[in-house]
Every structure is written in structure tokens, then in C-alpha cells.
Amino acid sequence: MEKEKISNSELNALGINDIDILVSFSRVANGLLKHGVMDKREILANLEAVIEDPMPYTLKKGGKFKNIAESIIEMRKEGRFIKQERSNFKLKEELAEFPVWGLEHIEVGALAQMRTAVQLPISVAGALMPDAHQGYGLPIGGVLATTANTIIPFAVGVDIACRMCLSIFDLPAEAVDTEKDKLKNILLDSTYFGIGCTTKSYFDSSLFDRKTWNETKLIRSLKDKAYSQLGTSGTGNHFVEWGELTIADGALDGIPAGKYLALLSHSGSRGFGGTVADHYSKIAMTKTKLPNEAKHLAWLDLDKDEGQEYWIAMNLAGEYASANHHEIHNKIARALNHTPLMRIENHHNFAWKENLADGTEVMVHRKGATPAxxxxxxxxxxxxxxxGFVVRGKGNIASINSASHGAGRLMSRSAAFKQLDKAVIAANLIDKRITLMGSDMDEAPMAYKDIHAVMAAQQDLVEVLAMFEPRIVRMADPREKPED
Known part of the structure; x- marks a missing residue:
């Protein structure tokens, strides 16, 4: 197993941009880590403190950071390695209001997180969707508009550009029964699940010809991983499934009313997006100091290098996530020997530059929320x-043009394992005629809110055009750790 190390990127995040001091920091930090003198978190905390004020560290005889502290002092006398101005921000004192849809379905923790988010000094507006539940920083189902030149990595989410994609085929819905074995085998042969899963053949890998893959050192370092994972689905609540799509008369242009075979997938930007999120969230938390309850809502400034780097990487992750779904759908369509009549898709972990109703330019973060x-x-x-439902947004200003991204979790994964009954879950799947491959109790239907109640709570946000009923579902092996 590879030994834990403190990387140069983690040291860069502390504000170290001089190669000499970077080498010194790395040697000392990894030496302490290797010999078990301190753990990684304690080492980084000390290094951060040395940069802030090296003098106390020079006074301790035999101190582990004494030489580094003395070097910093000497360099600063020479005008090098100047102490960076550190931002220290307070939350707004006034309790800003924000609209909530489906309040009766939302836990107190999510409401508290959203209230903290709208009190950020950069916050302009916020809204909470009916599927909301407590998350990391911004609640899942939270929508936050901030000033146009700021972006919050944890308000985008760890799985950048997690998205939905639906392909509608000109085949009768009853194929999920009459052709069940064939459709099941197509899923088994054409989809890949697991944290480190990769593929070796591609339908279209032209995304990797883009110059953006050479924009930053981090992106360049992740290109090979992203390429190897193109067309894979990860773990957690990610899935690829066949189902019956019921379309109302005149709802979808060019497609008559009726029941059709459809393919629905849910996944994001895989290891590429996860690494980008981890890297820049750490930088944001180092650069932007906030009260403890808001520390994961630290932002990056788009007028600075790290902000621009994250913006480029986030948008590339969006294109990658889209290509990832297209790869899955195109391979399955080829195996089915049918071209889809229509494909519908959307992100729900992303940030967009948009304008509010009064024309104010803002950055809209939708963490587990659908553009509407x-x-x-x-x-x-x-x-x-x-x-599930195909919807058309109504452009509700109060919700910042957003809607829920799903039913939302009713209970945590650990609670699902403790509280749910395997026999009840199995009976539910039989009753609904669901063929399930993979998954575990933490993804059971009972672990989620009532989707009908969630949809009823947002009738002023979206119009329902079609209804998708899952029938043949593939998810990750139950032994896999959830990524979402």
C-alpha cells in the first residue's frame, strides 16, 4: 500500500510559491510524517502557523520547525516569501430570509446549514428545494447565489457536474418484460460500476483532444485517469436503468403520446471531479477564513489564479460528465441497434454565471438542485x-430558477442499515416488478422521501411532461463505498 504523503499541492495551498522553501517544507513535513512524529493534519496546522508567525518557532530549542521558521524570517528580510494577507470574514449579523419549498419534508439540520449560507458576506440570495437534506457545507437541495466573482467549491459539491441523462427509444415500453433478459445483459455488458472502475474501449473520446486538458498542472495530472474512467458510473446513488416512459399528448415535440422504452442514467465526473473538488476546497478554506460553522463554505475569488483554475476545471468536469453519460448511452443504443428519438439531460452539482430578475450578475450554485x-x-x-419525471422549468424567480434534483434522502446511509428490513425491501421490489443488479440497503426506496410529495411541493417550479418508471436497474456492488 502506498504510504501517506504531504503533496506539493497541499503545501502550495498554504501559500508557498518559492521553490526553495517548498523543498524545505516538503522534506521536514514528510520526514515527520514518515517517522510518526505527528499526523498529517497536525503537521499542516503547524506549517500554516509558521507561515503566519515564524518567531515563536525560532525560540524553541530543538523544535521540529525551528530551521524553517528561521529561513522564513531571513527570506522576508530579503523581500522574499512575503506573508500573504489572510482573509478573515464574519457572517452577516442580520438573519436573511430565504424561501423553502416543502418545509414539512426538510430536516432542521438542512435549514440551519442554509441559514448559515445566506449569511455569508458574499451571499446575494438563497433557496431550499423540497428534497433538501443535510450535506457538507451547503445542504443537498440548496441553491445559493453569490457575488459574480466568487465561487464556493463545497457549494458545487464533491461530485462536480453530477447529472441525469435520459434516452427515449421508439420501442414499446413492454420490452422491459418481453425482452428483459436481453436488456439486462446489455446493461451488464455496457456499464461499469465501482470507485476505481475503468474502461478500455470507447465510442467517442474526442473530448480529450481539447486544449483545456493542458490548462493547469492539476488538470494535466488527471487526464489519464479521466480517460480511463470515461463511460463509467461510480458508486453510491449512481445508476443506469431501463424503464417505461409515459408521455402526455403534445408534451415532447415530435414524440406522440404513449409508453416508450427509455434508458436513464445518473453519475458525474468520477475521480477527475472528485480530485478537483478536494484540491480547491482545501485552497479555499486556507485562503478564506470563516467561523467554524461556515468553514466549508469558503470561496475562491475568480479574479485570482486559484479561482480561475477552479472555474476552468469545474467547467471541464461538466463537459466530461456529459461525455461520460453519452458514452454509456451510445454504447447501449448500439447494442440495442436503435437510435434514440430524443435525449434529455441536466447537471445538478454545478455553478453558473446568471442574472437575477433585477439584472444583478451572480454566481448560482446548485448543489443537488435542477436548473428550472x-x-x-x-x-x-x-x-x-x-x-422519475421529465420536467420543464417555469422560471420561478424566488427559487432562483431551480427545482429539486430527486426525492432526497429520508434517512442517512447508516440509519438505513440499522432501521430497514431486507425482507420488506425485497417485497417492495417484487411488488414494483423491479429487476435489481447491485446496490444495498442504503439505496432502498424507503431510505428516500416520497417523490410524489416532493413533486407536489414544487408545482410552481416545474411542469411535468412525462413519467419514468424504473424496471431493470443496475448500481454498484453492495461492497463498494458510496461516492455521492
């Missing part, structure tokens, strides 16, 4: 045995 501007198409899934 006027006329914008999207997909809101339920669970493995409950319907």
Missing part, C-alpha cells in the same frame, strides 16, 4: 422503485 429556468428541460428521479 423558463422552458428549460430536466429530469427529477425518484428511487429504484418509484417514478
Amino acid at each position: 429556468g423558463e422552458g428549460v428541460m430536466g429530469i427529477i428521479p425518484g428511487s429504484m422503485s418509484t417514478p
Whole structure:
């Protein structure tokens, strides 16, 4: 097993940009780590403190950081390695209001997190969707508009550009029964699940011809990993499934009313997006000092290098996530020997530059929320045995043109394992005629809120165009650690 190390990027995040001091810091830090003198967190905390004020460290005889502290003092006398101005921000004292849809479905923790978010000094507006539940920093189902030149990595989420994609085929919905074995085998042969899963053949890898892959050192270092994972689905609540799509008359242009075979997938930007999120969230928390309850809402300034780097990487992760879904859908369509009539898709972990109703330019973070501007198409899934919905946004200003991204969790994963009954779950899947490959109790339908109640709570946000009922579902092996 590879030994833990303190990377140069983690040292860079402390503000070290001089190669000499970087080498010194790395040698001392990894020496202490290797010999078990301190753990990684304690080492980084000490290094951060040395940069802030090296003098106390020079006074301790035999101190582990004494030589580094003395070097910093000497360099600063020479005008090198100047102490960076550190931001220290307070939350707004006034309790800003924010609209909530489906308040009766939302836990107190998510409301508290959203209240903290709208009190950030950079916050302009916020809203909470009916599927909301407590997350990391911004709650899942939270929408936050900040000043236009700021972006919060943890308000985008760890799985950057997690998204939905639906392909509609000109085949009868009953194929999920009459052709069940064939459709099941296509999923088994054409989809890949697992934290480190990779593929070796590609339908279209042209995304990797883009110059953006050479924009930053971090992106360059992740290109090979991203390439190897193109067309894979990860773990957690990610899935690829066949189902029956019921379309209302005149709802979708060019497709008559009726029931169709459809393919629905849910996944994001895999290891590429996860590494980008981890890297820049650490930088943000180092650069932007906030009270403890808001520390994971630290932001990056788009007028500075690290902000621009994250913006480039986030948008590339969005393109990658889209290509990832297209790879899955195109391979399956080829195996099925049918071209889809229509494909509908949307992100729900992303940040967009948009304008509020009064024309104010803002950065809109939707962490587990679906874009629902006027006329914008999207997909809101339920669970493995409950319907999902194709929707059209109504452009509700109060919700910052957003809607829920799903049913939302009713209980945590650990609670699901403790509280749910395997026999009840199995009976539910039989009753709903669900063929399930993979997954575990933490993804059981009972672990999620009632999708019908969630949809009823947001009738002023979206119009329902079609209903998707899952029938043949593939998810990660139950032994896999959830990534979402």
C-alpha cells in the first residue's frame, strides 16, 4: 500500500510559491510524517502557523520547525516569501430570509446549514428545494447565489457536474418484460460500476483532444485517469436503468403520446471531479477564513489564479460528465441497434454565471438542485422503485430558477442499515416488478422521501411532461463505498 504523503499541492495551498522553501517544507513535513512524529493534519496546522508567525518557532530549542521558521524570517528580510494577507470574514449579523419549498419534508439540520449560507458576506440570495437534506457545507437541495466573482467549491459539491441523462427509444415500453433478459445483459455488458472502475474501449473520446486538458498542472495530472474512467458510473446513488416512459399528448415535440422504452442514467465526473473538488476546497478554506460553522463554505475569488483554475476545471468536469453519460448511452443504443428519438439531460452539482430578475450578475450554485429556468428541460428521479419525471422549468424567480434534483434522502446511509428490513425491501421490489443488479440497503426506496410529495411541493417550479418508471436497474456492488 502506498504510504501517506504531504503533496506539493497541499503545501502550495498554504501559500508557498518559492521553490526553495517548498523543498524545505516538503522534506521536514514528510520526514515527520514518515517517522510518526505527528499526523498529517497536525503537521499542516503547524506549517500554516509558521507561515503566519515564524518567531515563536525560532525560540524553541530543538523544535521540529525551528530551521524553517528561521529561513522564513531571513527570506522576508530579503523581500522574499512575503506573508500573504489572510482573509478573515464574519457572517452577516442580520438573519436573511430565504424561501423553502416543502418545509414539512426538510430536516432542521438542512435549514440551519442554509441559514448559515445566506449569511455569508458574499451571499446575494438563497433557496431550499423540497428534497433538501443535510450535506457538507451547503445542504443537498440548496441553491445559493453569490457575488459574480466568487465561487464556493463545497457549494458545487464533491461530485462536480453530477447529472441525469435520459434516452427515449421508439420501442414499446413492454420490452422491459418481453425482452428483459436481453436488456439486462446489455446493461451488464455496457456499464461499469465501482470507485476505481475503468474502461478500455470507447465510442467517442474526442473530448480529450481539447486544449483545456493542458490548462493547469492539476488538470494535466488527471487526464489519464479521466480517460480511463470515461463511460463509467461510480458508486453510491449512481445508476443506469431501463424503464417505461409515459408521455402526455403534445408534451415532447415530435414524440406522440404513449409508453416508450427509455434508458436513464445518473453519475458525474468520477475521480477527475472528485480530485478537483478536494484540491480547491482545501485552497479555499486556507485562503478564506470563516467561523467554524461556515468553514466549508469558503470561496475562491475568480479574479485570482486559484479561482480561475477552479472555474476552468469545474467547467471541464461538466463537459466530461456529459461525455461520460453519452458514452454509456451510445454504447447501449448500439447494442440495442436503435437510435434514440430524443435525449434529455441536466447537471445538478454545478455553478453558473446568471442574472437575477433585477439584472444583478451572480454566481448560482446548485448543489443537488435542477436548473428550472423558463422552458428549460430536466429530469427529477425518484428511487429504484418509484417514478422519475421529465420536467420543464417555469422560471420561478424566488427559487432562483431551480427545482429539486430527486426525492432526497429520508434517512442517512447508516440509519438505513440499522432501521430497514431486507425482507420488506425485497417485497417492495417484487411488488414494483423491479429487476435489481447491485446496490444495498442504503439505496432502498424507503431510505428516500416520497417523490410524489416532493413533486407536489414544487408545482410552481416545474411542469411535468412525462413519467419514468424504473424496471431493470443496475448500481454498484453492495461492497463498494458510496461516492455521492
